[in-house]
Amino acid sequence: MIDxxxxxxxxxGAGRIGNIHAANLVRHPRAQLRYVVDVHQPSAEALAGKHGAKVATVEQVLADPAIGAVVIGSSTDTHADLIMRAAAAGKAIFCEKPVDLDVQRARFCAEAVRKAGVICMIGFQRRFDPTFAALKQRLDAGEIGTPEVLIVTSRDPAPPPAAYIAHSxxxxxxxxxxxxxxxxxxxGGEAVSVHATGGCPNMPDVAAAGDISHAAVTLRTRDGALCQINTSRRAAYGYDQRFEVLGSKGLLQAGNVRPTEVVVWNDNVISSDKPxxxxxxxxxxxxxxxxxxxxxxxxxxxxxRTTIEDGIKALELAEVATQSWREGRAIECSI
Amino acid sequence: MIDxxxxxxxxxGAGRIGNIHAANLVRHPRAQLRYVVDVHQPSAEALAGKHGAKVATVEQVLADPAIGAVVIGSSTDTHADLIMRAAAAGKAIFCEKPVDLDVQRARFCAEAVRKAGVICMIGFQRRFDPTFAALKQRLDAGEIGTPEVLIVTSRDPAPPPAAYIAHSxxxxxxxxxxxxxxxxxxxGGEAVSVHATGGCPNMPDVAAAGDISHAAVTLRTRDGALCQINTSRRAAYGYDQRFEVLGSKGLLQAGNVRPTEVVVWNDNVISSDKPxxxxxxxxxxxxxxxxxxxxxxxxxxxxxRTTIEDGIKALELAEVATQSWREGRAIECSI
Amino acid sequence: MIDxxxxxxxxxGAGRIGNIHAANLVRHPRAQLRYVVDVHQPSAEALAGKHGAKVATVEQVLADPAIGAVVIGSSTDTHADLIMRAAAAGKAIFCEKPVDLDVQRARFCAEAVRKAGVICMIGFQRRFDPTFAALKQRLDAGEIGTPEVLIVTSRDPAPPPAAYIAHSxxxxxxxxxxxxxxxxxxxGGEAVSVHATGGCPNMPDVAAAGDISHAAVTLRTRDGALCQINTSRRAAYGYDQRFEVLGSKGLLQAGNVRPTEVVVWNDNVISSDKPxxxxxxxxxxxxxxxxxxxxxxxxxxxxxRTTIEDGIKALELAEVATQSWREGRAIECSI
Amino acid sequence: MIDxxxxxxxxxGAGRIGNIHAANLVRHPRAQLRYVVDVHQPSAEALAGKHGAKVATVEQVLADPAIGAVVIGSSTDTHADLIMRAAAAGKAIFCEKPVDLDVQRARFCAEAVRKAGVICMIGFQRRFDPTFAALKQRLDAGEIGTPEVLIVTSRDPAPPPAAYIAHSxxxxxxxxxxxxxxxxxxxGGEAVSVHATGGCPNMPDVAAAGDISHAAVTLRTRDGALCQINTSRRAAYGYDQRFEVLGSKGLLQAGNVRPTEVVVWNDNVISSDKPxxxxxxxxxxxxxxxxxxxxxxxxxxxxxRTTIEDGIKALELAEVATQSWREGRAIECSI
Structure with missing residues (x-):
């Protein structure tokens, strides 16, 4: 008899993100990790062993009434199928982004979740970052009035392998x-127009894979608020995750986090840690x-806080942005 | 006989900017302010008196062979005419931006300057700002490799009167x-595509004047470098003038300048001066x-360093951006 | 049979610091919390219950051969006795500072530990702070040459109750x-001279308790390095823990840590979180x-890394500083 | 007839500081530089020539009724004599610090100034620094309550020649x-106790000159406020001029000033300009x-704002600090 x-x-999924989720969920007083599923058996065994769980198949997991929730951190192409099967089995679902690369299929998933009436949370973890969440709270508290312009800087330290990009x-x-x-x-509003452009400066591999490494996106909401996003697959100085919101009464900035607060002053410069x-x-x-x-x-x-509907909306914007970039034009939309 | x-x-022009230029030029060991011209006689007299100069008409100034240079800080609609007349009179010219609101007329001016063979500098003073100039020098020295993305934040503290906007x-x-x-x-390159959008959040007066208060512009150069500019006519916290350049080997940021380096820590926050x-x-x-x-x-x-050709190029970009905003589409160009 | x-x-000790240590030690894969001891029975029971441990007496704990280590977070006046008894029982010891308020008694403890040959670590946790530890590592790596001057700022947000101060x-x-x-x-050296002074500005309660709320201490090492420490029992803006080291080739600063990286710019100031x-x-x-x-x-x-000898050396300095303050004179010492 | x-x-004095003062005073609408006096004739001629002034002797200057004010930037050993002679001649006096190295002689000077009833300002320029002055103004406005602790960091980039130190x-x-x-x-109060110590880490030349390169001074005021000053003749990273004041309601910091606001992020660090x-x-x-x-x-x-009395008070503190350092003891005083 279970507790x-x-x-x-x-x-x-017993990869990098699976390990993170396992370590976090075992700390929750009410969660008990029972099974780990991964196509790569040694990874599944290692992670299961670490937390006193068992290796199992999808079928075993979904058939076990003791399982109340599933955490999906496997590869993107498995998300939709696992969500639908878990929903049908009545399990609560936590799934990494994206729901699926295909918007139609993602919508189909959302429909299945709605019908099953289960919880389905998408892993937009940034909303839970202490700095970002504090900014949002202060914004909602009216500290800078109405938001008018959002500037997002989002840069990876280095690109993934070309093979990954080709299927990303x-x-x-x-x-x-x-x-x-x-x-x-x-x-807090949806986009009525999207413009995306970009290129591959100094990154021919990304171009060869049919993608871009640097992107500049502009969105406008129904309320007339503007958003500019700039992204790159490579930043020599590391991972750069900042945004700032101009409001009618001020500006809120969310800065990078540094490993330590050490500052050195030498004969050249004054310097602090990279992000x-x-x-x-x-x-x-x-x-x-x-x-x-x-x-x-x-x-x-x-x-x-981050539903499957949020997952689909973000996916739809990604689709419109892709189209905008490919066609070289701004696109009006109603998402 | 003159020295x-x-x-x-x-x-x-004996207004705000004219006063600034006067105070600066009298410090140059080889410049001597002889005349001040302004349609508002009392302003001309006050400024002339302050520096031991005389009030004069345009004709007197241009006819005087002792005048080697003119500094134009009068209203925008007088720039083109004064440039052409000064060029014809063989005077060296310093003129505030813009050359003219009409690009054709500005090009006509530039042609006149070229024919006259006189120096004509446009007042893009930002290139001379110590922070901006140091950044440019370090960029040119290769400190961050090739520039790939430029993000410009440019916000005024408060909008000018609606009457000004209507004729701006x-x-x-x-x-x-x-x-x-x-x-x-x-x-260091010209734009091959321009996209501009914007709105008037919380600023109905600007909308009524047929203009926008908040703009988001994206430019792409022939080399694939990207630029995002965000501007607003109002920032509750003051004048915001920052930009940052992502290069293949790092990032260079040019921050705002604060009046003092005082920081106060109290029971609420740690705070420093506004820009x-x-x-x-x-x-x-x-x-x-x-x-x-x-x-x-x-x-x-x-x-x-800032020629009349630079003035025209910037004007052309402004014109394309205006068109992009009005027509709601990205525009390919060859400036 | 035990594992x-x-x-x-x-x-x-099942108080504030005891709870912290319990939560941390249960995460160590080789440590198993078996007993909690506290004079306040409900606290002991609550903490023991939380981690599946039992409430016990000192005697029971020390008699149990399954106990390999003790963590002492009880009140200061119990430290010395517990250290000596645990040492005699052959247990490894972790003890909060100070060993004892009486230096002689602390030395007696250290002697007992040496004779028993057990591990005895004193809780100088600051050496383990990521920022402070990174600074030390970079100092040792020679990044700023030889250390010459150390400036320590150490301020509490608010004083403890007068009753605590009287027995502190x-x-x-x-x-x-x-x-x-x-x-x-x-x-990395011992003091050859100590000067301490202080007062109770705006804190009459502390003065009434025979203590000072604000202190300024200067130490000089045999090698001629200088150290200035400034402390206060109250800082309106919170907990302030910074230090900086001037070396022959530069300066290393260890700054405060902020809860978030949010910065707000409003019509008054630009501000960030308190520490x-x-x-x-x-x-x-x-x-x-x-x-x-x-x-x-x-x-x-x-x-x-932080031995009982370190605990005694710090205590000796505190004693000399107290004497310096009371007698109003610098004291030469050989610690 | 003069204006x-x-x-x-x-x-x-036509040296470095003389040149600075000359360039500044010629900008004052009511000051006219008429004479430059310097024992080194070519320096006097160069500076006089630059500003349309004449080279003169002390006697000529003091005898000329057209001279209303003297600015003394010559070597320290000339200050007292020039102050007394200028006072006797009824001239307003601006003099660089110190009044004299000998306190008695400085007091004698002050007496002469008082008797002559002339203005005598000592060049404690730091009080006029925009950052320091803004801090003082905010302190006086009660922004952090009553001041309780002052921490001053004052470091030179590199020591002067040994010959200078010997006579400094x-x-x-x-x-x-x-x-x-x-x-x-x-x-805003006088010291009732002074303790100074120091040494010459890695600077044997300074020790050979009978001086110290690094000093740590502690002062206590009648009101119980504390001050710690740390100084060094050498800081590898440049000129370091900071102070902070802890008050009953907060902290005010006056930071260094940087030449530009450029920040670079590269694969090692994030860095800004040195001071x-x-x-x-x-x-x-x-x-x-x-x-x-x-x-x-x-x-x-x-x-x-900075009178000859201020000059003497600072000198007296320097004298007591020197004695404290030499005798290795804290000194009670009533300055």
């Missing part, structure tokens, strides 16, 4: 999907807080 | 012309340095 | 003991890292 | 005299503002 106060959890769905779905979610979250190295470090707290939020929602039956 | 080592100067030529020619010059100067109040304060050094540069060029016969 | 790969741990041993033993440890750690509220927040990572270091040492038989 | 609205000025009067009179003035100005190189750059505005203040006082008959 009813405790939610049995199965984790799909393109920079707008792979990277900017997070920034599109920030746009919707911060400005946290990459997303695993930069969003360490955010990953912990989003999993906590998910299990709190499962336990208390409350709603989640 | 041949000394350049007699006439100043057109629009936000792109009136405000962003400086930012278009920054784009050309920093990225310098407006352009007269922010670009105090830049105004002094551009005038020094102009007279150095006149004395030594060297070329000036 | 030999696992160290049974007993925790003395005075500000030098209670607060500055940490700063004396920083002095020894950073400059982390107090020691539990500021040294959150440091507390986790020192406990990890302790158990790593116990498991691997390696030495600890 | 009565204009003050004829004679400048003693020692580091306390030569360098810290400015910091003692800051102490009196900021805390302004040395006093001529750091206090450029302060030098201009103090001269303006002096001539305003002369023209309007108002009092000056």
């Amino acid at each position: 009813k106060s405790c939610i049995g959890v199965a984790l799909f 769905g393109g920079v707008f779905k792979d990277m900017l999907i997070h920034d599109f979610d920030i746009f919707r979250w911060i400005l 946290e190295a990459f997303f695993l470090e930069r969003y360490r707290s955010a990953y912990a807080l989003e999993i906590e939020h998910f299990f709190d929602a499962v336990v208390n039956g409350t709603s989640v | 041949k080592s000394c350049i007699g100067v006439a100043l057109f 030529g629009g936000v792109f020619k009136d405000m962003l012309i400086h930012d278009f010059d920054i784009f050309r100067w920093i990225l 310098e109040a407006f352009f007269l304060e922010r670009y105090r050094s830049a105004y002094a340095l551009e005038i020094e540069h102009f007279f150095d060029a006149v004395v030594n016969g060297t070329s000036v | 030999k790969s696992c160290i049974g741990v007993a925790l003395f 041993g005075g500000v030098f033993k209670d607060m500055l003991i940490h700063d004396f440890d920083i002095f020894r750690w950073i400059l 982390e509220a107090f020691f539990l927040e500021r040294y959150r990572s440091a507390y986790a890292l020192e406990i990890e270091h302790f158990f790593d040492a116990v498991v691997n038989g390696t030495s600890v | 009565k609205s204009c003050i004829g000025v004679a400048l003693f 009067g020692g580091v306390f009179k030569d360098m810290l005299i400015h910091d003692f003035d800051i102490f009196r100005w900021i805390l 302004e190189a040395f006093f001529l750059e750091r206090y450029r505005s302060a030098y201009a503002l103090e001269i303006e203040h002096f001539f305003d006082a002369v023209v309007n008959g108002t009092s000056v």
Whole structure:
């Protein structure tokens, strides 16, 4: 007989992000990691062993009534299928972005979730970052009046392998999907026009893969608020994740986080640490807080902050941006 | 008989910027302010009196062989005419931006200057700002490799009167012309595509004047470099003039300048000064340095850093941006 | 039969710091919290219950051969006795500072530890703070040459109750003991002269308790390096923990840590968060890292970074500083 | 016949600081530089020539009724004599610090000034620095309540030649005299105890000259406020001039000034400019503002902010500090 106060959890995907989620969820007093599923058996075994869980198949997991929730951190092409099967089995779902690279399929998923009436949270972890969340809270509290302009800087330290890029769905779905979610979250409205452009300065590999490494996107909301996003697949100085909001009464900035507060003054310059190295470090707290939020929602039956609908909206913006870039024109939309 | 080592100067315009230029040029060891011309006689007299100069008419100034240079700081609609007449009279010319609100007329001016073979410098003072100039020098020295992305933030503390806006030529020619010059100067290439959009959030007066208060512009150069400019006619916290350049090897940022380095820590926050109040304060050094540069060029016969051609290029970009905004589409161009 | 790969741990003290240590040590893969001891039974039970441990007496703990280590976070007057008894029982010891308010008694403790040959680590957690530790590492790597001057700022947000102050041993033993440890750690030498002065500006309660709220201490090492420490029992803006080291080739600064990187620009100022509220927040990572270091040492038989000898040296400096302040004179010493 | 609205000025000393003062005073609408006096004739001629003044002797200057004010920037050993002779001649006096290396002689000077009833301002230019002056104004406005602790950091980029040091009067009179003035100005009270110590880490030349290169001074005021000053003759990163005041309601910091606001992010660090190189750059505005203040006082008959009495008080503190250092003890005083 299982402990009813405790939610049995199965984790799909024993890679980098799977490990992060496992370490965070075992800390939740009401979550118990029971299964790890991964096509790569040794990875599944290693992660399961670390937390006293078992390796299992998707079928075993979904058939076990002791499993109340699934955490999906497997490869993108498995997300939609796992969401639909988990929803059908009545499990609460936490899934990494994106729902699917195909918007139609993602909508189909959302429909399945709605029908099943299960919780489905998408891993837009940035909304849980302490700095970003504090900014949002202060914005909502009216500290700078009405938001008018949002400037988002979002740069990776170095590009993934060309093979990854070729199957990534393109920079707008792979990277900017997070920034599109920030746009919707911060400005609190949907886009009525999207313009995207870009290129591959000094990155011929990305061009060869049919994608762009540097993008500049402009969005306008129904209310007339503007958003500019700039992204690149490479920043020599590291991972750059900043945004700022101009409001009618001031400006709110969310800056990078540094590993330490050491500053050195020498005969050349005054210098401080570079930003946290990459997303695993930069969003360490955010990953912990989003999993906590998910299990709190499962336990208390409350709603989640980043729904599958949010996942679809961001995907739709990525699709429109891709089209804008390909066709070299601004696109009016109603998302 | 006049002192041949000394350049007699006439100043057109005794307003705010005319006063700045007068105070700066009298410090140059080889410049001598002889005349002040202004349609508002009391202003002309006050400024002339302050520096031991005389009030005169345009005709008197241009007919006086002792006048080697003119500084034009009068209203925009007088620029083109004064430039052409001064050029015809063989005077060296320093003129505030823009050359003219009409691009054709500005080109006509440039042609007149070329034929006359006189020096004609346009007052893009930002290039002389110590912070901006140091950034450019370090960029040129290769400190961050090749420039790939430029982000420009350019916000005024408060809008001018509605009457001014109505005759300003629009936000792109009136405000962003400086930012278009920054784009050309920093990225060192011309635009092949321009997209501009904007609105008037919370500023109905600007909308009523047929203009926008907030603009978002994206430019792409032939080399694939990207530029995003964001501007607004109002920033509750003051005058905001920053830009940053992402290069293949790093990032260079040019920040705002603060009046003092005082920081206060109290029971609420840690806080520092707002940026310098407006352009007269922010670009105090830049105004002094551009005038020094102009007279150095006149004395030594060297070329000036901001030519009338630069003035026309920026104007052309403003025109294309205006069209892009009005037509709601990205425009390919060859400037 | 107990798991030999696992160290049974007993925790003395179920207060604020005891809770912190418990939460950190249960995360160590080789540490198992078995007992909680506290004179206040409900606190002991609550903490024990939270981590699946039992409430016990000192005698029970020390008699249990399954206990390999004790963590002492009970009140200061119990430290010396517990250290000596745990040492006699052959347990590895982690003890909060100070060893004792009486230097002679502390030395007696250290002698007992030496004879028993057990590990005894004192909780100078600041050495484990990521910012402070990174500074030390860079200093040791020669980044600023030889250290010459150390400036330490150490301010509490608000004073403890007068009753606490009266039995605290005075500000030098209670607060500055940490700063004396920083002095020894950073400059790597012992003091040959100590001067301390201070007062109670606007804090009559502290004066009434026979103590001072604000202190200024100067130390000089045998090598001629200087150290200035400034402390206060109250800082309106919060907990202030900074230091900087001037070396022959530069300066290293360790700054405060802020909860978030949000900056707001409004019509008055540009402002950022105050520092982390107090020691539990500021040294959150440091507390986790020192406990990890302790158990790593116990498991691997390696030495600890903050020994009982360090505890005694800092105490001796506090004693000399107290004397200097009371007698109003600089004191030469050989510690 | 001379222009009565204009003050004829004679400048003693055509060295580095003399040049600064000359350039600043010629900008004052009511000051006219008429004479330059210097034992080194070519320097006097060069500076006089630059500003249309004449080279003269002390006697000529003091005998000329057209001279209303003298600016003394000659070597320290000439100050007292020139002050007394100028006072006797009824001239307004601006003199660089110190009045004299000998306190008795300085007091004698002050007496002469009082008897003559002339204005005598001492060049404590730091009080006129925009950052320091803004801090003082905000302190006086009660922004952080009552001042309780002042921490002053004052470091030169590199030591003067050993020959200079040998005749400088020692580091306390030569360098810290400015910091003692800051102490009196900021805390607004006199010292009741002084403790000074120091050494010559890595600077054997300074030790050989009988002086110290690094000093740590602690002062306590009658009101119980504390001040710690740290100084060094060498800082690898440049000129370091900062102070901070802890008050009952907060903290005010006065930071260094940087030449530009450029920040570079590269693959190692994020870095900004070093502070302004040395006093001529750091206090450029302060030098201009103090001269303006002096001539305003002369023209309007108002009092000056830094009197000869301030000069003597700072000198007295330097003398007590020197004694404290030499004797290795704290000294009670009543200055």
